[in-house]
Amino acid sequence: MNRFGIYIALATVLVFSTATKEKTDCDVKILKNELTKELRPDFKYDSSNISKFILSSEAQEKEVKIPLFSGESYKMLFNTAALPSNFEIKIFDKPKTAKNRKLLFSVIDNGELNDNVFTFEPKKAQPMYINYALPASNESDIYGCVVFLMGYKIN
Numbered sequence: 001m002n003r004f005g006i007y008i009a010l011a012t013v014l015v016f017s018t019a020t021k022e023k024t025d026c027d028v029k030i031l032k033n034e035l036t037k038e039l040r041p042d043f044k045y046d047s048s049n050i051s052k053f054i055l056s057s058e059a060q061e062k063e064v065k066i067p068l069f070s071g072e073s074y075k076m077l078f079n080t081a082a083l084p085s086n087f088e089i090k091i092f093d094k095p096k097t098a099k100n101r102k103l104l105f106s107v108i109d110n111g112e113l114n115d116n117v118f119t120f121e122p123k124k125a126q127p128m129y130i131n132y133a134l135p136a137s138n139e140s141d142i143y144g145c146v147v148f149l150m151g152y153k154i155n
Contacts, residue, residue, distance in 0.1 A: 026050075026052065026082040026143065026144060026145035027082070028050050028145070028147060031079040031081060031082060031145075031147040032048060032079070032147050032149060034079055034081075034117065035048075035077040035078075035079050035117065035147060035149040036149065038075075038077050038117065038119065039075060039077070039149070039151035042075075042153055043073075043074075043075045043151030043152060043153050044151055044152060044153065045149070045151055046074075046150045046151055046152045047149075047150050048147065048148060048149040048150070049064055049147075049148040050145055050146075050147055050148075051064065051132055051145060051146050051148070052143070052144070052145045053083070053084075053132075053134055053143070053144050053145065053146075054141075054142070054143050054144075055084060055134065055137040055139055055140065055142040055143075055144070056136070056137065056140070057136055057137070057138070058136050059133070059134065059135050059136045060132075060133065060134045061131060061132065061133045061134075062131070062132045062133075063095065063096055063129055063130065063131050063132075064129070064130045064132075064148070065095070065127060065128075065129055065130075066127065066128045066129070066130060066150065067127050068122065068125040068126055068127060068128060069125055070125045071125070071154065071155055072125060072152045072153065072154055072155060073121070073125075073152065073153050073155055074121065074122055074125070074150060074151070074152050075119065075120075075121050075150065075151045075152075076091070076105075076119070076120045076121070076122070076128075076148065076149075076150050077117060077118070077119055077148070077149045077150070077151070078107070078117065078118045078119075078120075078146060078147070078148055078149075079116055079117055079146065079147040079149075080107075080109070080116050080117075080118070080146050081116035081117075082144050082145050082146075082147075083134075083144040083145065083146045084134065084137075084142055084144050085109050085110070085111040085113075086109060086110060086111060086134070086135050087107075087108075087109050087132065087133065087134050087146070088106065088107070088108050088109070088131070088132070088133040088134075089105075089106065089107045089118065089130065089131070089132055089133075089146070090103060090105070090106045090107075090130075090131045090133070091103075091104045091105040091106070091120060091122075091128050091129065091130050091131075092104060092128070092129045092131065093126060093127075093128065093129070094129065095129050096129070096131065101129075104120075104122065104128065105120040130148065132146060
């Protein structure tokens with residue numbers, strides 16, 4: 001193989017590795033570690049959830065059910081550093097199919113938020129429903145994620 005072929009092969013590898021890196025800017029381990037620090041010293045790690053998104057021409061909404069048990073206090077943490085702006089996170093007491101559900105917590109980013117970590121400590125131990133929403137976008141190939149982490153302490 002001549003030098004020209006080697007240069008073409010190296011350039012191709014470089015282009016594909018760069019493109020892959022841009023698409024997967026959601027480093028879950030780093031984002032999760034930032035949240036784990038926020039639990040200490042009062043709460044112990046319980047569980048986590050990673051929700052991944054790809055911007056599209058249609059608005060997106062995803063609901064995640066979180067069970068909570070009586071006799072424990074909870075701390076819910078969200079890291080949105082790898083999520084495009086204009087997102088919404090809302091926590092409800094009932095699923096989106098219920099008519100009379102109550103909003104318990106919300107974060108709405110209109111591009112002006114300075115913080116990427118959000119905390120919610122529910123007052124009552126009951127199942128909760130986290131809704132993530134992203135608006136429609138003209139941009140494509142933009143990937144993102146939100147990392148949810150929950151800690152508990154026994155009352």
